[in-house]
Amino acid sequence: MTLMELSMYPVDKGESLSAYVARLIDVIDQSGLAYRLGPMGTVIEGEWSDLMALLTRCYETLEPVSNRIIANVKLDARKDSRNRLEGKVRSVQEKMAGSRTE
Amino acid sequence: MTLMELSMYPVDKGESLSAYVARLIDVIDQSGLAYRLGPMGTVIEGEWSDLMALLTRCYETLEPVSNRIIANVKLDARKDSRNRLEGKVRSVQEKMAGSRTE
Amino acid sequence: MTLMELSMYPVDKGESLSAYVARLIDVIDQSGLAYRLGPMGTVIEGEWSDLMALLTRCYETLEPVSNRIIANVKLDARKDSRNRLEGKVRSVQEKMAGSRTE
Amino acid sequence: MTLMELSMYPVDKGESLSAYVARLIDVIDQSGLAYRLGPMGTVIEGEWSDLMALLTRCYETLEPVSNRIIANVKLDARKDSRNRLEGKVRSVQEKMAGSRTE
Numbered sequence: 001m002t003l004m005e006l007s008m009y010p011v012d013k014g015e016s017l018s019a020y021v022a023r024l025i026d027v028i029d030q031s032g033l034a035y036r037l038g039p040m041g042t043v044i045e046g047e048w049s050d051l052m053a054l055l056t057r058c059y060e061t062l063e064p065v066s067n068r069i070i071a072n073v074k075l076d077a078r079k080d081s082r083n084r085l086e087g088k089v090r091s092v093q094e095k096m097a098g099s100r101t102e
Numbered sequence: 103m104t105l106m107e108l109s110m111y112p113v114d115k116g117e118s119l120s121a122y123v124a125r126l127i128d129v130i131d132q133s134g135l136a137y138r139l140g141p142m143g144t145v146i147e148g149e150w151s152d153l154m155a156l157l158t159r160c161y162e163t164l165e166p167v168s169n170r171i172i173a174n175v176k177l178d179a180r181k182d183s184r185n186r187l188e189g190k191v192r193s194v195q196e197k198m199a200g201s202r203t204e
Numbered sequence: 205m206t207l208m209e210l211s212m213y214p215v216d217k218g219e220s221l222s223a224y225v226a227r228l229i230d231v232i233d234q235s236g237l238a239y240r241l242g243p244m245g246t247v248i249e250g251e252w253s254d255l256m257a258l259l260t261r262c263y264e265t266l267e268p269v270s271n272r273i274i275a276n277v278k279l280d281a282r283k284d285s286r287n288r289l290e291g292k293v294r295s296v297q298e299k300m301a302g303s304r305t306e
Numbered sequence: 307m308t309l310m311e312l313s314m315y316p317v318d319k320g321e322s323l324s325a326y327v328a329r330l331i332d333v334i335d336q337s338g339l340a341y342r343l344g345p346m347g348t349v350i351e352g353e354w355s356d357l358m359a360l361l362t363r364c365y366e367t368l369e370p371v372s373n374r375i376i377a378n379v380k381l382d383a384r385k386d387s388r389n390r391l392e393g394k395v396r397s398v399q400e401k402m403a404g405s406r407t408e
Contacts, residue, residue, distance in 0.1 A: 005142040007176070008279075012321035015180065015374040018190070022197035029198070038140045039190040040107040040176050048263055052256055059252055059281065068282040068321040072176065072378060074109070074142050075212075075275040077263065078117070088120070088141040095124035096131070110381075117216035117272040150365055154358055161354055161383065170219040170384040174276060177314075177377040179365065209346040211380070219384070222394070226401035233402070242344045243394040244311040244380050278313070278346050278378065282321065292324070292345040299328035300335070 002077040003084050004051045007041035008058055010066035020066075024058045031057070036085050041072070045085045048077065104179040105186055106153045109143035110160055112168030122168075126160045133159070138187050143174070147187045150179065206281040207288050208255045211245035212262055214270035224270075228262045235261070240289050245276070249289045252281065308383040309390055310357045313347035314364055316372030326372075330364045337363070342391050347378070351391045354383065 008024060009017045028035050028042060031054050035044040044051060055073065062069050078084070110126060111119045130137050130144060133156050137146040146153060157175065164171050180186070212228060213221045232239050232248060235258050239248040248255060259277065266273050282288070314330060315323045334341050334350060337360050341350040350357060361379065368375050384390070 003141055009317070011315070011317055011323070015318035017317070018193040019197050021194045022199075025194060026199045036141065037191050037194065039105055039138065039145045039187050040143070040178065043141045048260065052260055056252065056256055059279075063281070067284075068280070070281075071277075071279040073275075073277040073279070074174065075263075075277070076142065076272070077267070077275075078272040080271075085141050089139050091120040092123045092127060092139065095121050097124075097128045111215070113213070113215055113221070114219035119215070150362065154362055158354065158358055161381075165383070169386075170382070173379075173381040173383075175377075175379040175381070177365075177379070178374070179369070179377075180374040182373075207345055222397040223401050225398045226403075229398060230403045240345065241395050241398065243309055243342065243349045243391050244382065245346070247345045276380065280346065289345050293343050295324040296327045296331060296343065299325050301328075301332045 001045055001081055001084060002048050002051055002075060003043055003045055003088070004055070005038075005041045005043045005074040006055065006058065006071065007073075008062065008069060008071035010062055011068050011070055012066055020062060023061055027057050027061050028054065034085050041074075043085060045083075051075075103147055103183055103186060104150050104153055104177060105145055105147055105190070106157070107140075107143045107145045107176040108157065108160065108173065109175075110164065110171065110173035112164055113170050113172055114168055122164060125163055129159050129163050130156065136187050143176075145187060147185075153177075205249055205285055205288060206252050206255055206279060207247055207249055207292070208259070209242075209245045209247045209278040210259065210262065210275065211277075212266065212273065212275035214266055215272050215274055216270055224266060227265055231261050231265050232258060238289050245278075247289060249287075255279070307351055307387055307390060308354050308357055308381060309349055309351055309394070310361070311344075311347045311349045311380040312361065312364065312377065313379075314368065314375065314377035316368055317374050317376055318372055326368060329367055333363050333367050334360065340391050347380075349391060351389075357381075 033046040135148040237250040339352040
């Protein structure tokens with residue numbers, strides 16, 4: 001499975017971007033894929049092709065309303081892995097020094 | 103206040119990276135800054151100078167054990183803002199279509 | 205037109221990545237799209253759909269040989285723009301202080 | 307030596323960003339570090355501490371004129387390496403299929 005962190009926004013709409021981000025989260029939510037909202041981007045888990053289709057739907061959502069759209073996309077594709085949205089964080093927490101002492 | 107999303111890892115240690123990430127989260131935790139662990143990076147909130155000092159401490163943690171370290175850092179500095187670690191997500195959620203109908 | 209900066213590599217192959225990057229540049233070269241090789245990523249100019257198809261071809265090139273692939277993708281889509289691969293750099297250079305004095 | 311790719315811009319100034327980027331390139335140029343201007347970011351080569359100091363100078367250049375600044379920073383720190391600004395591109399080019407046939 002692949003994790004995709006997406007941060008996409010218009011640069012011609014001023015400093016408040018949350019209304020545009022909210023539209024994209026609606027699109028992500030409707031995809032049915034598992035996702036997790038974060039302060040610097042949304043992480044979605046899925047097959048590569050489903051993630052690419054979703055990325056294009058996000059672009060098509062902002063394209064009619066903005067002259068310039070910037071996106072940052074991080075992809076992490078790992079074989080034989082599932083439920084990484086929760087699993088990656090848990091795996092790190094188990095290895096932290098604090099978790100060993102208690 | 104500034105939000106910094108940090109993703110830093112060695113590329114010479116094979117595909118499992120969580121032990122290295124855990125060391126960095128220990129360093130971040132000890133900084134006393136507010137942070138939020140995510141599946142594709144950790145987001146920390148603070149003053150610019152505190153965040154830069156922390157970024158260097160993270161580098162110095164991996165530097166002795168790796169020949170090649172890669173980091174991706176996203177910074178979002180906004181004036182007259184506080185508690186953005188929670189606030190940005192809440193602001194987006196309030197504007198989502200789903201939240202309006204219920 | 206859209207600019208896409210792509211940096212994609214396996215994390216299970218040790219610290220030397222240039223052989224894998226070279227395979228991807230071959231794939232990019234065969235696409236016929238304009239591109240520019242840089243020290244931290246390759247920037248390609250094209251229509252959104254052509255760039256997404258190329259991104260997937262790059263993934264499919266590394267997928268058979270690696271257990272874990274990481275990619276960083278920056279996208280900059282601007283309406284009514286062309287030849288931005290050269291144009292963006294030129295536009296910045298013209299506005300630099302050094303260029304005004306000579 | 308470390309390579310740092312920097313892309314930093316205000317999001318409250320409309321879609322044309324080249325005047326702001328030009329100010330940052332002036333700052334980078336005055337640092338005396340080797341750099342290479344690209345269409346999606348500027349890559350600078352140096353010691354970690356010099357790069358961090360430069361990153362902060364860039365931030366301090368935009369901070370007085372913008373309410374919200376976004377930066378994307380990629381870092382690649384590799385031991386026993388020098389002149390990677392040219393070297394990384396050359397190393398990839400030598401391994402491309404096209405270069406083998408001639």
